[in-house]
Amino acid sequence: MQADELRAPLRARLRAAPPWRGPEPDEERFHLVPRVGWNQCLRGLRCGARNTLTWRGHGAPPAPPAGPACLLLPASDAAAVEIARQQEGLRALGWRVVSSSPETISRLGDKARLRGLAEELGLLAFLPVHYASPGEAEYPCILKSASGEFGKDCHISGADGTELSRQEAGEP
Numbered sequence: 001m002q003a004d005e006l007r008a009p010l011r012a013r014l015r016a017a018p019p020w021r022g023p024e025p026d027e028e029r030f031h032l033v034p035r036v037g038w039n040q041c042l043r044g045l046r047c048g049a050r051n052t053l054t055w056r057g058h059g060a061p062p063a064p065p066a067g068p069a070c071l072l073l074p075a076s077d078a079a080a081v082e083i084a085r086q087q088e089g090l091r092a093l094g095w096r097v098v099s100s101s102p103e104t105i106s107r108l109g110d111k112a113r114l115r116g117l118a119e120e121l122g123l124l125a126f127l128p129v130h131y132a133s134p135g136e137a138e139y140p141c142i143l144k145s146a147s148g149e150f151g152k153d154c155h156i157s158g159a160d161g162t163e164l165s166r167q168e169a170g171e172p
Contacts, residue, residue: 028065032075033083051075057082064094071096077109077149112146 029048032038034056042049055062057079064070072095074080083090084102091097099105107113118124131137139160145153 027067028070029068030071030073031065032073033062033079034075036075038075057086061086061090061093061095069094069096071098077147080105080109110147111144 027048028050030042030050031053032042032049032051033053035051035054038051042051053062064072072083072090074083080099081102083097084099084105087097087099107117115124115127115130118127129138129141131141131143134143134157137143137157139157141157143155143157148154
């Protein structure tokens with residue numbers, strides 16, 4: 001059978017199908033934990049993502065919503081490690097989980113350890129330039145601590161090495 005003969009019925013079915021509009025408004029396909037105040041923005045994406053669960057990896061994990069399998073995603077480095085630690089139990093509850101070993105997740109969440117892993121794997125060229133101290137840095141740049149998330153402990157430095165305010169750096 002020729003490729004065109006195979007494609008024709010598929011094209012006809014696609015043309016006859018109603019346009020895809022994404023998940024139903026109340027369908028929950030992804031849950032990000034713990035709750036960090038992103039739910040309204042996530043709902044606005046109309047992809048079935050939610051950020052309403054307060055579970056931080058301690059105590060009994062939440063049951064997944066009814067319906068199709070829902071993916072549990074971390075909204076913080078600590079949640080990523082806890083999901084990795086408890087991934088088998090979470091799957092047994094019905095959650096879909098994409099993770100790795102807790103050790104690997106911990107290494108990925110720490111910028112210094114991530115750098116070491118990238119070096120071991122020969123991937124250092126794919127990371128931003130690293131400066132061991134502010135005196136070595138080329139300015140302007142963003143200085144980040146090895147740990148922290150959501151912009152905590154990040155400092156934006158101007159061309160002369162002085163720290164810029166968020167407004168001076170162009171942030172709202």
